[in-house]
Amino acid sequence: xxxxxxxxxxxxxxxxxxxxxxxxxxxxxxxxxxxxxxxxxxxxxxxxxxxxxxxxxxxxxxxxxxxxxxxxxxxxxxxxxxxxxxxxxxxxxxxxxxxxxxxxxxxxxxxxxxxxxxxxxxxxxxxxxxxxxxxxxxxxxxxxxxxxxxxxxxxxxxxxxxxxxxxxxxxxxx
Numbered sequence: 802x803x804x805x806x807x808x809x810x811x812x813x814x815x816x817x818x819x820x821x822x823x824x825x826x827x828x829x830x831x832x833x834x835x836x837x838x839x840x841x842x843x844x845x846x847x848x849x850x851x852x853x854x855x856x857x858x859x860x861x862x863x864x865x866x867x868x869x870x871x872x873x874x875x876x877x878x879x880x881x882x883x884x885x886x887x888x889x890x891x892x893x894x895x896x897x898x899x900x901x902x903x904x905x906x907x908x909x910x911x912x913x914x915x916x917x918x919x920x921x922x923x924x925x926x927x928x929x930x931x932x933x934x935x936x937x938x939x940x941x942x943x944x945x946x947x948x949x950x951x952x953x954x955x956x957x958x959x960x961x962x963x964x965x966x967x968x969x970x971x972x973x974x975x
Contacts (some may be wrong), residue, residue: 888928903956915960919960
């Protein structure tokens, strides 16, 4: 029997607290963000909300969604300015908040929503993991390769641990 949404607030907040130090401590949310300054208010709010066990889960989700949106905007801006490392950073941070969102959805037994969020996180860090700078003979990885790889590995592991989707059967043709 699914748990009532109101009963999940402490569980969801605990999950979000766990998500605040996701894969690789280097990727954990920080209070303030010099590269994506528009995100700072949402990172600070997120940290405050996860420290308060009385925060309604819907408030935490709304803050996560705003953080994701501002990091996505930042990634776009960095990309159009030609800053690959800045784009990688913003995509990594967005992916981190997608993992936090997925963890809450998993606790709410919204497995399809969690699956979707984990896949978005994996997709966001793929570019950072695959990126190479320089010529073929002397290429280097993104500065954010290691935390991006950890986010991918954690998201994939948690995605693999979700209950398998229920197959829907279509009626047999007559």
